Amino acid sequence: MKLKGSYLGEYEEVVLLAVLQLGKDAYGRSIRELLDEVGERFTSIGALYATLDRLERKGFISSRQGEATPERGGRAKRYFKVEGTGVLALREGRRIRQKLARGIRPGLLGKVL
Amino acid sequence: MKLKGSYLGEYEEVVLLAVLQLGKDAYGRSIRELLDEVGERFTSIGALYATLDRLERKGFISSRQGEATPERGGRAKRYFKVEGTGVLALREGRRIRQKLARGIRPGLLGKVL
DNA sequence: TTCGAGATTCTAGAATGTAGAACAAATGGA
DNA sequence: TCCATTTGTTCTACATTCTAGAATCTCGAA
Numbered sequence: 001m002k003l004k005g006s007y008l009g010e011y012e013e014v015v016l017l018a019v020l021q022l023g024k025d026a027y028g029r030s031i032r033e034l035l036d037e038v039g040e041r042f043t044s045i046g047a048l049y050a051t052l053d054r055l056e057r058k059g060f061i062s063s064r065q066g067e068a069t070p071e072r073g074g075r076a077k078r079y080f081k082v083e084g085t086g087v088l089a090l091r092e093g094r095r096i097r098q099k100l101a102r103g104i105r106p107g108l109l110g111k112v113l
Numbered sequence: 114m115k116l117k118g119s120y121l122g123e124y125e126e127v128v129l130l131a132v133l134q135l136g137k138d139a140y141g142r143s144i145r146e147l148l149d150e151v152g153e154r155f156t157s158i159g160a161l162y163a164t165l166d167r168l169e170r171k172g173f174i175s176s177r178q179g180e181a182t183p184e185r186g187g188r189a190k191r192y193f194k195v196e197g198t199g200v201l202a203l204r205e206g207r208r209i210r211q212k213l214a215r216g217i218r219p220g221l222l223g224k225v226l
Numbered sequence: 227t228t229c230g231a232g233a234t235t236c237t238a239g240a241a242t243g244t245a246g247a248a249c250a251a252a253t254g255g256a
Numbered sequence: 257t258c259c260a261t262t263t264g265t266t267c268t269a270c271a272t273t274c275t276a277g278a279a280t281c282t283c284g285a286a
Contacts, residue, residue, distance in 0.1 A: 007154065009242085009273055010123040010206075017213035020221075028233060038212045041120065044276045049234065054273075066233095074232030075282040091223050093123070098223075099151045100130035108133075110204050110211075122242050122273085141264060157245045162265065167242075179264095186253040187263025 008060075008089045014040055015051050016090055019061060020082045027066070027077040028052075052080060060086035121173075121202045127153055128164050129203055132174055133195045140179070140190040141165075165193060173199035 008016070018034045019026040032048050055061045066077035101109060121129070131147045132139040145161055168174045179190035214222060 007243085007272090008123065010121065010126065011274060013123065014209060014213060017210060017217075020217055021213055021215075034213075038209055040209055043274085045234080046236080046277065047275045049236095050274075053235095071284095072232075073230075073282085073284045075234065077233070087221060094223055096127060096151055096153055097130060100127060100134055100147075102134075104130075104133055108200060110207055120241085120274090124243060156243085158265080159246065159267080160244045162267095163243075166266095184253095185263075186251090186261070188251040188265065190264070 008093055009051075011043070011047070011051055012055055012060075013090065013093060015048065016055060016060060016082060016086055019080050020087075020090075024079075026080045031080070055086070056080075058085075059083060060089055121206055122164075124156070124160070125164055125168055125173075126203065126206060128161065129168060129173060129195060129199055132193045133200075133203075137192075139193045144193070168199070169193075171198075172196060173202055 014035065015031065018031045018038075022030055022034060028045065028048065031052075032043070032045065035043065035048075052061065052063070056063055061080050061082050063078050063080045066079055127148065128144065131144045131151075135143055135147060141158065141162065144165075145156070145158065148156065148161075165174065165176070169176055174193050174195050176191050176193045179192055
C-alpha cells in the first residue's frame with residue numbers, strides 16, 4: 001500500500017483540490033484566493049508555490065507558462081493542472097479517512113465524510 | 114479562521130480518527146493495527162507515539178495509564194481519548210475539503226467527500 | 227529608461243513525519 | 257528470588273513538509 005513518494009501532505013491535499021476546482025484558470029493568485037475564501041488558514045505565497053513545486057515533482061500536477069504577451073502588465077502566469085496520479089492520490093486519502101470514519105457516531109463529524 | 118496551533122497534519126488526522134473509532138480500547142498497538150488494516154501506509158511504532166504525543170500537547174487528545182495489575186504479562190497500557198477540540202479540528206478539515214470539492218465532476222473523487 | 231502592476235522564486239527556520247533500537251514493567255516458572 | 261518472556265512505551269536522529277516574507281522577474285505604459 002505504501003508507495004514511496006505517494007504520500008500526500010495535508011496542505012498538499014487542499015492545494016490539489018483547489019487546482020482541480022479551478023480547472024483552466026489555476027495559477028498562483030487564483031489558487032490562493034480560493035483557499036482564502038474557503039477559510040483555509042492564511043498561507044503565504046511562498047508556502048503555496050513551494051507546495052505546488054513539490055506536487056509537480058511528485059507528478060501529481062503539471063504546469064505550463066501562460067501566453068507570452070497578454071493584454072496586461074506583469075509577468076506571465078504559470079498554469080497548473082492536476083494529472084491522473086494526482087486524482088489517484090486524492091482518492092486514496094479519502095478512501096482511508098472514509099474507512100476510519102465508518103461507525104463513528106453519525107453527525108459527530110458533520111454531514112459528510 | 115486561523116487559530117495558532119489548530120493545524121492538523123495529514124497523519125495526525127488519521128491517527129485522531131483511529132482513536133475516535135476505537136473508543137475505550139485505543140492504545141498504541143490497537144491504533145496501529147487499525148491503521149494497518151485500513152491500508153494506511155505502514156508506519157513505525159515510533160512515528161505513531163510521536164504523533165500521539167504531539168496531539169496530546171495540542172490538547173486534541175488525552176491519555177491515562179491502564180489498569181495496574183492486568184491478567185497478563187507486559188507493561189501497562191496508555192489509553193488515549195479524543196477531546197472536544199480534537200473533534201472540532203477534525204470537522205474543520207472536513208469542512209474545508211468539502212467546500213473545495215464542491216463542483217468537481219461527481220464521481221471523480223469517489224462516492225463520498 | 228523608468229515605474230508600477232502582476233507574478234514567481236528564493237532562503238531560512240519551524241513543525242510534522244519516519245524508523246527502529248533501547249528501555250520499562252508485569253507475569254510465571256526454575 | 258531471579259530470569260526469560262511478553263507487552264508496551266520512550267528515546268534518538270534525521271527526512272520531509274509547512275510557513276513567511278523579501279527578492280526578483282517580466283511586461284506595458286509613460
